[in-house]
Amino acid sequence: MTAEQSSNGLLSGSTLERVLRAGHFAVTGELGPPQSADGQVIREKAALLRGKCDAINITDNQTAIVRMSSIGAGAILVQEGLEPVIQMTCRDRNRLAIQSDLLGAYALGMRNLLCLTGDHQSFGNHPTAKNVFDIDSLQLIRMVTEMRDEGIFQCGEAFKGPEPRFFAGAAAAPFADPVDFRPYRLAKKVKAGANFIQTQLVYDIDAFAAYMEKVRRLGLHEQTFLLAGVGPIKSPGMARYMKNNVPGILVPDELIDQMTAAGAPWADIPKEQLTKEDKQARSAAWKEEGIRICIELIQQLREIEGVAGVHIMAIEWEEAVGPIAEGAGLLPRPTFEPAPAGGG
Amino acid sequence: MIVAEQKPLQEIKALIGDAERVLVVGCGTCVTVCFAGGTREAAITSASLRMSTKLDGKEREITDVTVQRQCEWEYLDEVREQVEQADLILSLGCGIGVQAMTEHFPEKWVVPGLNTSFLGLPTEQGVWAERCAACGDCILGLTGGICPIARCSKSLLNGPCGGSEAGHCEIDPDVPCAWQLIYDRLASMDKLDALLEIQPPKNWSTSRDGGPRKIVREDLRLAEEK
Numbered sequence: 296m297t298a299e300q301s302s303n304g305l306l307s308g309s310t311l312e313r314v315l316r317a318g319h320f321a322v323t324g325e326l327g328p329p330q331s332a333d334g335q336v337i338r339e340k341a342a343l344l345r346g347k348c349d350a351i352n353i354t355d356n357q358t359a360i361v362r363m364s365s366i367g368a369g370a371i372l373v374q375e376g377l378e379p380v381i382q383m384t385c386r387d388r389n390r391l392a393i394q395s396d397l398l399g400a401y402a403l404g405m406r407n408l409l410c411l412t413g414d415h416q417s418f419g420n421h422p423t424a425k426n427v428f429d430i431d432s433l434q435l436i437r438m439v440t441e442m443r444d445e446g447i448f449q450c451g452e453a454f455k456g457p458e459p460r461f462f463a464g465a466a467a468a469p470f471a472d473p474v475d476f477r478p479y480r481l482a483k484k485v486k487a488g489a490n491f492i493q494t495q496l497v498y499d500i501d502a503f504a505a506y507m508e509k510v511r512r513l514g515l516h517e518q519t520f521l522l523a524g525v526g527p528i529k530s531p532g533m534a535r536y537m538k539n540n541v542p543g544i545l546v547p548d549e550l551i552d553q554m555t556a557a558g559a560p561w562a563d564i565p566k567e568q569l570t571k572e573d574k575q576a577r578s579a580a581w582k583e584e585g586i587r588i589c590i591e592l593i594q595q596l597r598e599i600e601g602v603a604g605v606h607i608m609a610i611e612w613e614e615a616v617g618p619i620a621e622g623a624g625l626l627p628r629p630t631f632e633p634a635p636a637g638g639g
Numbered sequence: 640m641i642v643a644e645q646k647p648l649q650e651i652k653a654l655i656g657d658a659e660r661v662l663v664v665g666c667g668t669c670v671t672v673c674f675a676g677g678t679r680e681a682a683i684t685s686a687s688l689r690m691s692t693k694l695d696g697k698e699r700e701i702t703d704v705t706v707q708r709q710c711e712w713e714y715l716d717e718v719r720e721q722v723e724q725a726d727l728i729l730s731l732g733c734g735i736g737v738q739a740m741t742e743h744f745p746e747k748w749v750v751p752g753l754n755t756s757f758l759g760l761p762t763e764q765g766v767w768a769e770r771c772a773a774c775g776d777c778i779l780g781l782t783g784g785i786c787p788i789a790r791c792s793k794s795l796l797n798g799p800c801g802g803s804e805a806g807h808c809e810i811d812p813d814v815p816c817a818w819q820l821i822y823d824r825l826a827s828m829d830k831l832d833a834l835l836e837i838q839p840p841k842n843w844s845t846s847r848d849g850g851p852r853k854i855v856r857e858d859l860r861l862a863e864e865k
Contacts, residue, residue, distance in 0.1 A: 386793075412800045412801075413793075415792050415793060415809065417792075418810075428794050429843065430840045431793070431798070432800075433837050433838075434837075434839065434840045437839075438840075449840065466801070468801030471799070471801040471803055471804065472804050472805060472806065472816070472819060473799065473803070473823070476822055476834065479834070479835060480797075480799075483837055542801065542803065542804035543804065
């Protein structure tokens, strides 16, 4: 199989691919595996996301903290009848390990893959570990799409049997420095073969619209499906933290003010006099506002030409995805007949 | 140059153990320039060890000498006599110096007094920074003379990742983002087009990953050594 698409016109046959190719506004969610061997955690989180999105990203040792593997957790999702997007970073595996893991993931029924560089290990719980970075995210995308489209391993040798056919995605950080280069780095990812893109969290619609204008000028929105990253904010503190501490995330002051205003009924109570009930009520008010803002952002993003969907990141707050998707008018999600067997 | 820094005195003392005649051997090349293991540092180290030995109520003979280059046999022959009189050598050379001493004087126990840090240069008085990872396949011609292998925390060939902010690497605000430097440099030279090329996976076999490295120049070898 060396043609770019199989006879059914699909690269992978994944639900995510079919939703996007059918022209629906796609919704992906995100699930962080546990720091344990407890598969039940995956099943419980998956239940919260069922029917609320088309596919669920499973992080790969996010922030360099060891967790259940993305592929292991992905296999549980497949058993549950849900569709994972396997995240694969370049930090922990060399080109041999990545390729063999992908063969296994495909054999277990996984069809979507997000290719990432990976956070540096100094942020995680094994800061003294050796990092790998044998290849980078651009090279990973190319490797995965060549595995699918050319039927070859990275070394150029042909597969001895069916090739893994992943719907290959990549990340984009529209607001990271150097900002002027970002649309061009996205172009490189598209050139390397990225079929879909999930962006870093977007809170500043104006800045994102300006980025998208450059993306459109390069024609990238016609060559890939771009899903804008959104995430509900839990508190004004979280908004301020992201604004000040997370590279590549822009949080407008207006949004921080909105979150602060949601906690106004408790603002005048001295900290030490806040009861547990007060704190719970304030947290609920903040969360409600966070969900409302997220819905509003999705509605604005949907109006931007070239945005093919949203990636809702609500890690450790998976129950927020349902109300967000509902509020944004994104439910019910489209369904399809089972895809023809992969492998072309 | 090779940049190194001295090990803490306590660690050096533990490495010396009960040796009674210690020879501290400095090196007059890279580690002199980075103030880690030259004549001056060898004298200070041996004086510190003498003082510390006295405070511990012990007795031992500690002397020092510095050779011009600890990584070449011919310079080591010059101190053969002093080496033979000692029962332990504390090398203030880089890791190459320590091993050259070990190979040249196989009957002696040689311990390191320095931690060899990196290949770099002084950026200001008292500050040294890494510049080269000795990967064996130089790509500086592609990246405007700024090495992403040595200077990007992830050694990316298609950077920058999303963790670059205001010119700094995400791992530490004191670490400049190598890819920001590359971007700025190529922009200033009107060569940004070079960054649009996707760089393929690197051949790491010329780096340490390919095993211990060796260069053989037949044109320079002596007939009797072949």
